[in-house]
Amino acid sequence: MKKIGVLTSGGDAPGMNAAIRAVVRKAIFNNIEVYGIKNGFQGLIEGNIEKMDIGSVGDIIQRGGTILHSARCKEFKTDEGQNKGIEQMKKHGIEGLIVIGGDGSFRGAVKLTEKGYPCIGIPGTIDNDIAGTDFTIGFDTALNTVIEAIDKVRDTASSHERTFIIEVMGRNAGDLALWAGLADGAESILIPEKKDELHDVVERLKRGQERGKKHSIIVLAEGVDNGFNYAEKIKETADLETRVTVLGHLQRGGSPTASDRVLASRLGAEAVDLLLDGKAGKIAGIQNNQLVNHDISEILQKKHTIDLNMYQLSKELSI
Template sequence: MKKIGVLTSGGDAPGMNAAIRAVVRKAIYHGIEIFGIKNGFQGLIDGNIEKMDTGSVGDIIQRGGTILRSARCDEFKYDQGQNKGIEQMKKFGIEGLIVIGGDGSFRGAQKLTEKGYPCIGIPGTIDNDIAGTDFTIGFDTALNTVIEAIDKIRDTASSHERTFIIEVMGRDAGDLALWAGLADGAESILIPEKQDELDEIIERLRRGQGRGKKHSIIILAEGVGSVFDYADQIKETADLETRVTVLGHIQRGGSPTASDRVLASRLGAQAIDLLLNGQAGKIAGIQNNQLVSHDISEVLAKKHTIDMEMYQLSKELSI
């Protein structure tokens, strides 16, 4: 394999640039030409492709976002769009493709592999919702952003003796909410995988009031439902003054943590190794701090699971 392409797709995540850097430099180390594809699969269809060198990825390891940019592309879900992408790869002589993104991005990679163009997926998403890997690129940075925000909100909650409900990202996965809630001592953590009854949440708040607690923090994952509805229900049922904070896209930005930079570098290099070893349709991952790979079809067929022992611990520590 002499020519390889790399693209980022779906939502951006801190550490994607570190992964791009690793892919480019590892490829060049092995004498492979590497091409960057701008704007994800849409850029592949449009032929927005350029050759990269070591200087192309200089001074980017510390930057958030993605220098290759990202875009949603409904057209690539269908044969016509996939075939357009293949024609562009033929034009540039690209023999393999590395896709950095989430499950939607991996479906595109799977389709290209089935059509004869070997792809390797690198999990990059703050949601940490990909099966077959303990962590995804961007999760640790987003988690630290959430924790920093909660720490500041707690100061206001204490000053005004209020209950704050904080919505975090994660789609249908509760990892961000669970890890942030445990790290910040939240009274309640609401996640899609295990939804507490409102009565249980209110009882926990009242127990805190009974021992003189003046404020409370509740973390809600966006996949649970409307944070404003929960706030209204708590106010009406428990007669507690509530405030809502939706952290939003601030969770996606910022310089990646050391953990995300190292993870991205390891997975980026591994992706090149997999292609050079004749592997196709694989996702690079990490489990128990060891690099692993799994078939894309296998990963997409499995549902990401939450650590329920951590969830139980958060309840025990919030008595």
């Protein structure tokens, strides 16, 4: 293999640039040419492809987002779109592709692998919702962003003696809410994997008020409900006023943490090694701090799981 491509797809995540850097420099170290594909699979179809060198990835390890940009591409879900992408790779002599993104991006990688173009996936998503890896690139940075925001909201909650609902991202995974809620001592953590009954949340709020507690924090994963909807339910059920903060895309930005930079560097280099070893249709991940790889097709069929022991701990500590 003499030429490989790399692209980022789906939602951006802090640390993607560090992964791109690792792919490019590891490949060049092994005398392989690297081509950056801009705007994800859409860019692959359109031939938005440029050769990269060491200078292409200089001074990017600390930057959030992705220098290759990202876009969602419905056309690539079709055979016609996939074939257009293959033609562009043939045109540039690209023999293997590294895809940095989430489960939607990996489905595209599987299709290309099935059609004879080996792909390796690198999990990059703040949601941490990919099976087969303990952590995804971007999760730790997003987590710290959420924690910092909750710290600031708690100052206001304390000053005005109010209850705040903090809505965080995560799609159908509760990792961001659970980790942030536990780290910030939230009174209630609401996640899709273990839904609390509304009356349980209300009872915790009332118990706190009875013992003189003047403010509370509820961390709500977006996969459970909309923050404003949930606030209205609390109002209707218990006549308790709450304030809502939706952190939104703030969680995706920012300079990646040391943890995300190291993880991205390790996974990026591992992805290149997997291609050089003749592997295809694999996802590079980390488990128990050891690099692992799994078949993407198998990973896509598995459901991401959350550590419910952490959830139970949060209950015990928020009495």
